[in-house]
Amino acid sequence: xDYQIMLTELLKGLLVSVEIFVLTLVxxxxxxxxxxxxxxxxxxIIRNIFRVYISIMRGTPLMLQLLVCFFGPYYxxxxxxxxxxxxxxxxxxxxxNYAAYFAEIYRGGIESIAVGQYEAARVLGYSxxxxxxxxIMPQVVKRIIPAITNxxxxxxxxxxxxxxxxxxxxxxxxxQISSAHTTMIPFVVAGVFYYIFNFVVAxxxxxxxxxxxxxx
Amino acid sequence: xxxxxxxxxKLSKSFGALPVLKEISLEVxxxxxxxxxxxxxxxxxxxxxxxxxxxTMDSGTLTYGDLxxxxxxxxxxxxxxxxxxxRFGLVFQNFNLFPHYSVLKNITDAPLCVQKRDRDExxxxxxxxxxxxxxxxxxxxxxxxxxxxxxxxxxxxxxLMMKPEILFFDEPTSALDPELTGEILKxxxxxxxxxxxxxxVTHEINFAHDVADRIIFMADGLIVEEGLAHDLVxxxxxxxxxxxxxxxxx
Numbered sequence: 001x002d003y004q005i006m007l008t009e010l011l012k013g014l015l016v017s018v019e020i021f022v023l024t025l026v027x028x029x030x031x032x033x034x035x036x037x038x039x040x041x042x043x044x045i046i047r048n049i050f051r052v053y054i055s056i057m058r059g060t061p062l063m064l065q066l067l068v069c070f071f072g073p074y075y076x077x078x079x080x081x082x083x084x085x086x087x088x089x090x091x092x093x094x095x096x097n098y099a100a101y102f103a104e105i106y107r108g109g110i111e112s113i114a115v116g117q118y119e120a121a122r123v124l125g126y127s128x129x130x131x132x133x134x135x136i137m138p139q140v141v142k143r144i145i146p147a148i149t150n151x152x153x154x155x156x157x158x159x160x161x162x163x164x165x166x167x168x169x170x171x172x173x174x175x176q177i178s179s180a181h182t183t184m185i186p187f188v189v190a191g192v193f194y195y196i197f198n199f200v201v202a203x204x205x206x207x208x209x210x211x212x213x214x215x216x
Numbered sequence: 217x218x219x220x221x222x223x224x225x226k227l228s229k230s231f232g233a234l235p236v237l238k239e240i241s242l243e244v245x246x247x248x249x250x251x252x253x254x255x256x257x258x259x260x261x262x263x264x265x266x267x268x269x270x271x272t273m274d275s276g277t278l279t280y281g282d283l284x285x286x287x288x289x290x291x292x293x294x295x296x297x298x299x300x301x302x303r304f305g306l307v308f309q310n311f312n313l314f315p316h317y318s319v320l321k322n323i324t325d326a327p328l329c330v331q332k333r334d335r336d337e338x339x340x341x342x343x344x345x346x347x348x349x350x351x352x353x354x355x356x357x358x359x360x361x362x363x364x365x366x367x368x369x370x371x372x373x374x375x376l377m378m379k380p381e382i383l384f385f386d387e388p389t390s391a392l393d394p395e396l397t398g399e400i401l402k403x404x405x406x407x408x409x410x411x412x413x414x415x416x417v418t419h420e421i422n423f424a425h426d427v428a429d430r431i432i433f434m435a436d437g438l439i440v441e442e443g444l445a446h447d448l449v450x451x452x453x454x455x456x457x458x459x460x461x462x463x464x465x466x
Binding site for chain 2: 114116117119120122123124125126127130134135138139142214215216
Protein backbone atom coordinates (compact mmCIF):
# COMPACT_ATOMS: atom_id res chain seq x y z
CA UNK A 1 0.00 0.00 0.00
CA ASP A 2 1.27 3.44 -0.92
CA TYR A 3 1.03 5.61 2.22
CA GLN A 4 1.41 8.79 0.20
CA ILE A 5 -1.71 7.98 -1.80
CA MET A 6 -3.58 6.85 1.29
CA LEU A 7 -2.86 10.12 3.09
CA THR A 8 -3.85 12.21 0.07
CA GLU A 9 -7.12 10.29 -0.29
CA LEU A 10 -7.91 10.59 3.40
CA LEU A 11 -7.14 14.31 3.35
CA LYS A 12 -9.46 14.72 0.37
CA GLY A 13 -12.09 12.91 2.43
CA LEU A 14 -11.37 15.14 5.40
CA LEU A 15 -12.09 18.13 3.19
CA VAL A 16 -15.53 16.72 2.41
CA SER A 17 -16.09 16.05 6.14
CA VAL A 18 -15.18 19.66 6.89
CA GLU A 19 -17.56 20.76 4.15
CA ILE A 20 -20.42 18.78 5.70
CA PHE A 21 -19.49 20.16 9.11
CA VAL A 22 -19.40 23.82 8.03
CA LEU A 23 -22.51 23.69 5.85
CA THR A 24 -24.48 21.93 8.59
CA LEU A 25 -23.57 24.65 11.09
CA VAL A 26 -24.34 27.42 8.61
CA UNK A 27 -27.86 26.09 8.11
CA UNK A 28 -28.71 24.52 11.46
CA UNK A 29 -27.65 27.36 13.78
CA UNK A 30 -30.10 29.93 12.33
CA UNK A 31 -32.75 27.27 11.70
CA UNK A 32 -32.46 26.17 15.32
CA UNK A 33 -33.24 29.70 16.47
CA UNK A 34 -36.37 29.79 14.32
CA UNK A 35 -37.45 26.40 15.69
CA UNK A 36 -36.77 27.57 19.24
CA UNK A 37 -38.96 30.64 18.69
CA UNK A 38 -41.69 28.43 17.22
CA UNK A 39 -41.39 26.07 20.18
CA UNK A 40 -41.91 29.05 22.52
CA UNK A 41 -44.71 30.59 20.46
CA UNK A 42 -47.80 31.85 22.25
CA UNK A 43 -49.92 30.04 19.66
CA UNK A 44 -50.48 26.51 20.92
CA ILE A 45 -50.80 24.97 17.44
CA ILE A 46 -47.44 26.38 16.28
CA ARG A 47 -45.86 25.45 19.59
CA ASN A 48 -47.03 21.85 19.31
CA ILE A 49 -45.94 21.49 15.69
CA PHE A 50 -42.41 22.43 16.70
CA ARG A 51 -42.58 20.29 19.81
CA VAL A 52 -43.42 17.26 17.66
CA TYR A 53 -40.71 18.16 15.14
CA ILE A 54 -38.07 18.28 17.87
CA SER A 55 -39.37 15.08 19.39
CA ILE A 56 -39.10 13.19 16.08
CA MET A 57 -35.69 14.58 15.18
CA ARG A 58 -34.28 13.67 18.56
CA GLY A 59 -36.14 10.41 18.85
CA THR A 60 -35.04 8.72 15.62
CA PRO A 61 -31.55 7.79 14.41
CA LEU A 62 -29.70 10.33 12.31
CA MET A 63 -28.71 7.51 9.94
CA LEU A 64 -32.37 6.74 9.32
CA GLN A 65 -33.04 10.43 8.68
CA LEU A 66 -30.19 10.43 6.16
CA LEU A 67 -31.75 7.52 4.30
CA VAL A 68 -35.20 9.11 4.36
CA CYS A 69 -33.80 12.38 3.00
CA PHE A 70 -31.98 10.58 0.22
CA PHE A 71 -34.56 7.95 -0.82
CA GLY A 72 -37.69 9.83 0.27
CA PRO A 73 -38.07 11.91 -2.89
CA TYR A 74 -37.95 8.76 -5.03
CA TYR A 75 -40.10 6.41 -2.95
CA UNK A 76 -42.65 8.96 -1.80
CA UNK A 77 -42.87 11.37 -4.75
CA UNK A 78 -41.31 9.24 -7.47
CA UNK A 79 -38.85 12.03 -8.26
CA UNK A 80 -35.57 11.07 -9.89
CA UNK A 81 -32.72 13.20 -8.68
CA UNK A 82 -29.18 13.53 -9.97
CA UNK A 83 -26.23 12.00 -8.16
CA UNK A 84 -25.32 15.40 -6.74
CA UNK A 85 -28.43 15.07 -4.63
CA UNK A 86 -26.48 12.60 -2.47
CA UNK A 87 -24.47 15.40 -0.90
CA UNK A 88 -27.49 17.72 -0.66
CA UNK A 89 -29.41 14.98 1.18
CA UNK A 90 -26.58 14.72 3.68
CA UNK A 91 -26.59 18.48 4.38
CA UNK A 92 -30.39 18.49 4.53
CA UNK A 93 -30.61 15.64 7.04
CA UNK A 94 -27.76 16.95 9.20
CA UNK A 95 -29.17 20.49 9.25
CA UNK A 96 -32.71 19.39 10.10
CA ASN A 97 -31.41 17.08 12.81
CA TYR A 98 -28.92 19.43 14.44
CA ALA A 99 -31.35 22.36 14.27
CA ALA A 100 -33.64 20.41 16.61
CA TYR A 101 -30.87 20.01 19.17
CA PHE A 102 -29.74 23.61 18.81
CA ALA A 103 -33.36 24.76 19.20
CA GLU A 104 -33.58 23.19 22.64
CA ILE A 105 -30.27 24.75 23.63
CA TYR A 106 -31.45 28.17 22.46
CA ARG A 107 -34.72 27.72 24.31
CA GLY A 108 -32.95 26.87 27.54
CA GLY A 109 -30.76 29.94 27.13
CA ILE A 110 -33.59 32.30 26.26
CA GLU A 111 -35.75 31.08 29.14
CA SER A 112 -32.86 31.56 31.57
CA ILE A 113 -32.76 35.32 31.00
CA ALA A 114 -34.43 37.18 33.87
CA VAL A 115 -37.76 38.83 33.07
CA GLY A 116 -36.33 42.07 34.45
CA GLN A 117 -34.16 42.38 31.35
CA TYR A 118 -37.26 42.41 29.13
CA GLU A 119 -38.99 44.87 31.44
CA ALA A 120 -36.03 47.25 31.54
CA ALA A 121 -35.86 47.16 27.74
CA ARG A 122 -39.58 47.76 27.44
CA VAL A 123 -39.56 50.77 29.76
CA LEU A 124 -36.65 52.20 27.77
CA GLY A 125 -38.75 51.93 24.62
CA TYR A 126 -36.80 49.20 22.80
CA SER A 127 -38.90 47.43 20.17
CA UNK A 128 -39.40 43.68 20.46
CA UNK A 129 -36.82 43.06 17.76
CA UNK A 130 -34.27 45.36 19.37
CA UNK A 131 -34.88 43.75 22.75
CA UNK A 132 -34.34 40.28 21.35
CA UNK A 133 -31.27 40.96 19.23
CA UNK A 134 -29.52 43.63 21.33
CA UNK A 135 -30.41 42.73 24.89
CA ILE A 136 -31.43 39.08 25.08
CA MET A 137 -29.50 37.17 22.39
CA PRO A 138 -25.99 38.39 23.31
CA GLN A 139 -26.58 37.15 26.85
CA VAL A 140 -28.06 33.89 25.56
CA VAL A 141 -25.05 33.22 23.32
CA LYS A 142 -22.67 33.54 26.23
CA ARG A 143 -24.72 31.16 28.36
CA ILE A 144 -25.17 28.46 25.74
CA ILE A 145 -21.61 28.26 24.39
CA PRO A 146 -20.65 25.23 26.52
CA ALA A 147 -23.75 23.31 25.40
CA ILE A 148 -23.22 24.33 21.77
CA THR A 149 -19.60 23.18 21.98
CA ASN A 150 -20.82 19.74 23.01
CA UNK A 151 -23.08 19.48 19.97
CA UNK A 152 -20.48 20.84 17.58
CA UNK A 153 -17.96 18.24 18.72
CA UNK A 154 -20.56 15.51 18.28
CA UNK A 155 -21.21 16.87 14.78
CA UNK A 156 -17.55 16.41 13.81
CA UNK A 157 -17.84 12.72 14.59
CA UNK A 158 -21.34 12.40 13.16
CA UNK A 159 -20.13 13.51 9.72
CA UNK A 160 -18.93 9.90 9.38
CA UNK A 161 -22.59 8.86 9.15
CA UNK A 162 -22.58 10.23 5.59
CA UNK A 163 -20.97 6.86 4.97
CA UNK A 164 -24.48 5.40 4.87
CA UNK A 165 -25.15 7.38 1.66
CA UNK A 166 -21.68 6.57 0.26
CA UNK A 167 -20.63 10.20 0.22
CA UNK A 168 -16.87 10.25 -0.15
CA UNK A 169 -16.00 11.78 3.21
CA UNK A 170 -13.10 10.65 5.33
CA UNK A 171 -14.70 7.64 7.00
CA UNK A 172 -16.07 6.23 3.73
CA UNK A 173 -12.64 6.53 2.14
CA UNK A 174 -10.93 4.95 5.14
CA UNK A 175 -13.32 2.03 4.91
CA GLN A 176 -12.67 1.64 1.16
CA ILE A 177 -8.88 1.69 1.52
CA SER A 178 -9.07 -0.65 4.49
CA SER A 179 -11.13 -3.21 2.55
CA ALA A 180 -8.98 -2.97 -0.55
CA HIS A 181 -5.70 -3.47 1.29
CA THR A 182 -6.89 -5.48 4.31
CA THR A 183 -5.32 -3.09 6.79
CA MET A 184 -6.34 -1.17 9.91
CA ILE A 185 -4.01 1.74 9.21
CA PRO A 186 -6.50 3.99 7.35
CA PHE A 187 -8.85 3.76 10.36
CA VAL A 188 -6.08 4.72 12.75
CA VAL A 189 -5.09 7.66 10.56
CA ALA A 190 -8.74 8.73 10.17
CA GLY A 191 -9.12 8.50 13.95
CA VAL A 192 -6.13 10.79 14.41
CA PHE A 193 -7.56 13.24 11.89
CA TYR A 194 -10.96 13.27 13.62
CA TYR A 195 -9.20 13.87 16.92
CA ILE A 196 -7.17 16.78 15.54
CA PHE A 197 -10.29 18.21 13.90
CA ASN A 198 -12.09 18.15 17.24
CA PHE A 199 -9.08 19.48 19.08
CA VAL A 200 -9.11 22.52 16.82
CA VAL A 201 -12.90 22.94 17.22
CA ALA A 202 -12.68 22.68 21.02
CA UNK A 203 -9.81 25.15 21.06
CA UNK A 204 -11.75 27.63 18.94
CA UNK A 205 -14.86 27.33 21.07
CA UNK A 206 -12.77 27.73 24.21
CA UNK A 207 -11.32 30.95 22.80
CA UNK A 208 -14.81 32.21 21.97
CA UNK A 209 -15.98 31.38 25.49
CA UNK A 210 -13.06 33.31 26.93
CA UNK A 211 -13.78 36.29 24.72
CA UNK A 212 -17.34 36.44 25.99
CA UNK A 213 -16.12 36.31 29.55
CA UNK A 214 -15.75 40.07 29.86
CA UNK A 215 -18.77 40.16 32.13
CA UNK A 216 -20.38 37.80 34.56
CA UNK B 217 -53.42 75.59 37.84
CA UNK B 218 -50.38 73.34 38.19
CA UNK B 219 -49.69 70.97 35.32
CA UNK B 220 -50.67 67.33 35.92
CA UNK B 221 -47.98 64.92 34.75
CA UNK B 222 -49.78 61.74 35.71
CA UNK B 223 -53.45 61.08 36.28
CA UNK B 224 -54.80 57.72 37.34
CA UNK B 225 -58.53 57.37 37.73
CA LYS B 226 -60.30 54.38 39.27
CA LEU B 227 -57.64 51.89 38.29
CA SER B 228 -58.57 48.30 39.09
CA LYS B 229 -56.53 45.18 38.56
CA SER B 230 -56.98 41.53 39.47
CA PHE B 231 -54.69 38.55 39.18
CA GLY B 232 -57.20 35.85 38.37
CA ALA B 233 -59.87 36.04 41.03
CA LEU B 234 -57.65 38.03 43.36
CA PRO B 235 -58.25 41.79 43.22
CA VAL B 236 -54.96 43.60 43.88
CA LEU B 237 -55.96 47.17 43.06
CA LYS B 238 -59.44 48.52 43.74
CA GLU B 239 -60.38 51.74 42.00
CA ILE B 240 -57.18 53.58 42.78
CA SER B 241 -57.06 57.26 41.83
CA LEU B 242 -53.91 59.31 41.93
CA GLU B 243 -52.72 62.59 40.47
CA VAL B 244 -49.15 63.79 40.34
CA UNK B 245 -48.31 67.39 39.58
CA UNK B 246 -45.18 68.66 37.94
CA UNK B 247 -42.33 68.90 40.43
CA UNK B 248 -44.14 66.89 43.04
CA UNK B 249 -42.60 63.98 44.94
CA UNK B 250 -45.07 61.32 46.02
CA UNK B 251 -44.12 58.52 48.38
CA UNK B 252 -46.10 55.29 48.41
CA UNK B 253 -45.85 53.15 51.53
CA UNK B 254 -47.72 50.14 52.80
CA UNK B 255 -47.33 46.51 53.82
CA UNK B 256 -46.23 43.82 51.35
CA UNK B 257 -49.06 42.69 49.14
CA UNK B 258 -50.84 46.00 49.43
CA UNK B 259 -50.55 46.59 45.68
CA UNK B 260 -47.91 49.36 45.68
CA UNK B 261 -45.66 47.62 43.18
CA UNK B 262 -48.58 46.55 41.00
CA UNK B 263 -49.75 50.16 40.90
CA UNK B 264 -46.31 51.22 39.72
CA UNK B 265 -46.24 48.40 37.17
CA UNK B 266 -49.64 49.43 35.82
CA UNK B 267 -48.54 53.06 35.63
CA UNK B 268 -45.38 52.05 33.72
CA UNK B 269 -47.35 49.75 31.42
CA UNK B 270 -45.52 46.60 32.50
CA UNK B 271 -48.87 45.30 33.67
CA THR B 272 -52.20 45.91 31.98
CA MET B 273 -54.99 47.34 34.06
CA ASP B 274 -58.46 45.82 33.93
CA SER B 275 -60.38 49.06 34.19
CA GLY B 276 -59.81 52.72 34.86
CA THR B 277 -57.99 55.54 33.11
CA LEU B 278 -54.29 56.30 32.85
CA THR B 279 -53.10 59.62 31.44
CA TYR B 280 -49.67 61.19 31.00
CA GLY B 281 -50.25 64.89 30.41
CA ASP B 282 -52.19 65.04 27.14
CA LEU B 283 -51.62 61.36 26.31
CA UNK B 284 -54.37 58.99 27.32
CA UNK B 285 -52.78 55.57 27.60
CA UNK B 286 -55.85 53.77 28.84
CA UNK B 287 -59.40 55.08 28.85
CA UNK B 288 -61.72 53.11 31.09
CA UNK B 289 -59.86 49.88 30.51
CA UNK B 290 -59.30 50.42 26.75
CA UNK B 291 -55.66 50.87 25.77
CA UNK B 292 -54.70 53.38 23.11
CA UNK B 293 -52.94 52.53 19.83
CA UNK B 294 -49.27 51.60 19.76
CA UNK B 295 -47.92 55.04 18.72
CA UNK B 296 -49.63 56.62 21.73
CA UNK B 297 -48.23 53.95 24.04
CA UNK B 298 -44.78 54.48 22.57
CA UNK B 299 -45.05 58.24 23.06
CA UNK B 300 -46.23 57.71 26.64
CA UNK B 301 -43.25 55.44 27.40
CA UNK B 302 -41.08 58.41 26.52
CA ARG B 303 -42.66 60.43 29.30
CA PHE B 304 -41.63 58.30 32.26
CA GLY B 305 -38.63 56.46 33.61
CA LEU B 306 -38.56 53.52 36.01
CA VAL B 307 -35.86 52.54 38.47
CA PHE B 308 -36.13 48.89 39.47
CA GLN B 309 -35.47 47.29 42.79
CA ASN B 310 -32.95 44.92 41.17
CA PHE B 311 -31.44 47.57 38.89
CA ASN B 312 -31.90 45.39 35.78
CA LEU B 313 -28.88 46.86 34.08
CA PHE B 314 -27.79 45.10 30.89
CA PRO B 315 -24.83 42.98 32.04
CA HIS B 316 -23.21 42.74 28.61
CA TYR B 317 -23.11 46.51 28.14
CA SER B 318 -20.60 48.85 29.72
CA VAL B 319 -21.89 51.63 31.95
CA LEU B 320 -21.70 54.11 29.10
CA LYS B 321 -23.49 51.81 26.66
CA ASN B 322 -26.16 51.01 29.25
CA ILE B 323 -27.06 54.66 29.61
CA THR B 324 -26.58 55.87 26.02
CA ASP B 325 -27.92 53.02 23.92
CA ALA B 326 -31.63 53.78 24.31
CA PRO B 327 -31.25 57.56 23.78
CA LEU B 328 -29.24 56.82 20.62
CA CYS B 329 -31.03 53.78 19.21
CA VAL B 330 -34.58 54.31 20.45
CA GLN B 331 -34.93 58.08 20.75
CA LYS B 332 -32.42 58.64 17.92
CA ARG B 333 -30.97 61.71 19.56
CA ASP B 334 -27.82 63.48 18.54
CA ARG B 335 -24.71 61.57 19.55
CA ASP B 336 -22.77 64.55 20.89
CA GLU B 337 -25.68 65.74 22.98
CA UNK B 338 -26.24 62.25 24.42
CA UNK B 339 -22.56 61.76 25.25
CA UNK B 340 -22.35 65.15 26.87
CA UNK B 341 -25.41 64.49 29.01
CA UNK B 342 -24.12 61.02 29.90
CA UNK B 343 -20.80 62.34 31.15
CA UNK B 344 -22.37 65.15 33.11
CA UNK B 345 -24.94 62.87 34.78
CA UNK B 346 -22.27 60.29 35.62
CA UNK B 347 -20.16 63.03 37.15
CA UNK B 348 -23.12 64.25 39.14
CA UNK B 349 -23.73 60.75 40.50
CA UNK B 350 -20.09 60.30 41.43
CA UNK B 351 -19.49 57.74 38.69
CA UNK B 352 -16.90 59.57 36.62
CA UNK B 353 -14.21 57.22 35.43
CA UNK B 354 -16.52 54.17 35.52
CA UNK B 355 -17.80 54.66 31.96
CA UNK B 356 -16.13 51.52 30.68
CA UNK B 357 -16.83 49.30 33.67
CA UNK B 358 -19.39 46.50 33.42
CA UNK B 359 -22.26 46.29 35.90
CA UNK B 360 -20.74 43.20 37.56
CA UNK B 361 -17.69 45.28 38.47
CA UNK B 362 -19.76 47.81 40.41
CA UNK B 363 -21.19 47.77 43.92
CA UNK B 364 -24.95 47.54 44.34
CA UNK B 365 -25.12 51.23 45.17
CA UNK B 366 -23.15 52.13 42.06
CA UNK B 367 -25.32 49.87 39.92
CA UNK B 368 -28.45 51.54 41.24
CA UNK B 369 -26.95 54.97 40.52
CA UNK B 370 -26.20 53.85 36.97
CA UNK B 371 -29.77 52.69 36.59
CA UNK B 372 -30.99 56.08 37.82
CA UNK B 373 -28.75 57.75 35.24
CA UNK B 374 -30.10 55.36 32.59
CA UNK B 375 -33.64 56.49 33.41
CA LEU B 376 -32.67 60.17 33.50
CA MET B 377 -30.92 59.93 30.12
CA MET B 378 -34.34 59.46 28.51
CA LYS B 379 -35.34 62.91 29.82
CA PRO B 380 -38.51 61.65 31.51
CA GLU B 381 -41.12 64.02 32.84
CA ILE B 382 -41.73 61.70 35.75
CA LEU B 383 -39.53 59.11 37.39
CA PHE B 384 -40.85 56.05 39.21
CA PHE B 385 -38.84 54.20 41.84
CA ASP B 386 -39.83 50.68 42.84
CA GLU B 387 -38.23 50.13 46.25
CA PRO B 388 -34.90 51.47 45.01
CA THR B 389 -32.98 50.54 48.14
CA SER B 390 -34.52 47.17 49.01
CA ALA B 391 -31.78 45.16 47.31
CA LEU B 392 -29.01 47.16 48.97
CA ASP B 393 -27.05 46.91 52.21
CA PRO B 394 -28.06 49.58 54.74
CA GLU B 395 -24.63 51.07 54.16
CA LEU B 396 -25.34 51.59 50.45
CA THR B 397 -28.92 52.72 50.97
CA GLY B 398 -27.74 56.15 52.07
CA GLU B 399 -25.99 56.95 48.81
CA ILE B 400 -29.11 56.19 46.78
CA LEU B 401 -31.34 58.21 49.08
CA LYS B 402 -28.91 61.11 48.75
CA UNK B 403 -29.19 60.96 44.97
CA UNK B 404 -32.99 60.88 45.05
CA UNK B 405 -33.01 63.78 47.52
CA UNK B 406 -30.80 65.73 45.14
CA UNK B 407 -33.24 65.05 42.30
CA UNK B 408 -36.12 66.25 44.48
CA UNK B 409 -34.26 69.50 45.07
CA UNK B 410 -33.99 69.91 41.31
CA UNK B 411 -37.79 69.62 41.09
CA UNK B 412 -37.81 66.24 39.39
CA UNK B 413 -41.32 64.79 39.47
CA UNK B 414 -41.10 61.43 41.24
CA UNK B 415 -43.23 58.61 42.57
CA UNK B 416 -41.35 56.47 45.04
CA VAL B 417 -42.47 53.14 46.45
CA THR B 418 -40.37 52.65 49.54
CA HIS B 419 -40.04 51.01 52.93
CA GLU B 420 -37.86 53.85 54.21
CA ILE B 421 -40.46 55.86 56.10
CA ASN B 422 -38.03 58.44 57.37
CA PHE B 423 -36.75 58.99 53.90
CA ALA B 424 -40.27 59.27 52.49
CA HIS B 425 -41.03 61.76 55.21
CA ASP B 426 -37.97 63.83 54.31
CA VAL B 427 -38.13 63.79 50.56
CA ALA B 428 -41.80 63.40 49.63
CA ASP B 429 -44.29 66.23 49.47
CA ARG B 430 -47.15 63.81 49.77
CA ILE B 431 -47.38 60.26 51.07
CA ILE B 432 -49.90 57.64 50.12
CA PHE B 433 -50.53 54.73 52.43
CA MET B 434 -51.86 51.64 50.67
CA ALA B 435 -53.30 48.44 52.08
CA ASP B 436 -55.30 45.64 50.45
CA GLY B 437 -55.36 47.33 47.09
CA LEU B 438 -56.79 50.57 48.41
CA ILE B 439 -55.41 53.99 49.21
CA VAL B 440 -56.16 54.00 52.90
CA GLU B 441 -54.75 57.39 53.67
CA GLU B 442 -53.13 60.17 51.74
CA GLY B 443 -51.72 63.45 52.93
CA LEU B 444 -48.78 65.77 53.33
CA ALA B 445 -45.72 63.77 54.24
CA HIS B 446 -45.28 65.38 57.62
CA ASP B 447 -48.92 64.97 58.64
CA LEU B 448 -49.27 61.38 57.51
CA VAL B 449 -46.14 60.18 59.28
CA UNK B 450 -46.58 62.17 62.48
CA UNK B 451 -50.31 62.30 62.82
CA UNK B 452 -51.95 59.49 60.87
CA UNK B 453 -55.72 59.63 61.11
CA UNK B 454 -56.45 56.07 60.05
CA UNK B 455 -56.04 53.10 62.40
CA UNK B 456 -54.38 50.91 59.79
CA UNK B 457 -51.86 53.62 58.96
CA UNK B 458 -51.14 54.07 62.64
CA UNK B 459 -50.68 50.32 63.15
CA UNK B 460 -48.39 50.05 60.14
CA UNK B 461 -46.26 53.02 61.12
CA UNK B 462 -45.90 51.99 64.73
CA UNK B 463 -44.95 48.49 63.58
CA UNK B 464 -42.09 49.61 61.37
CA UNK B 465 -40.93 52.44 63.63
CA UNK B 466 -40.25 49.92 66.39
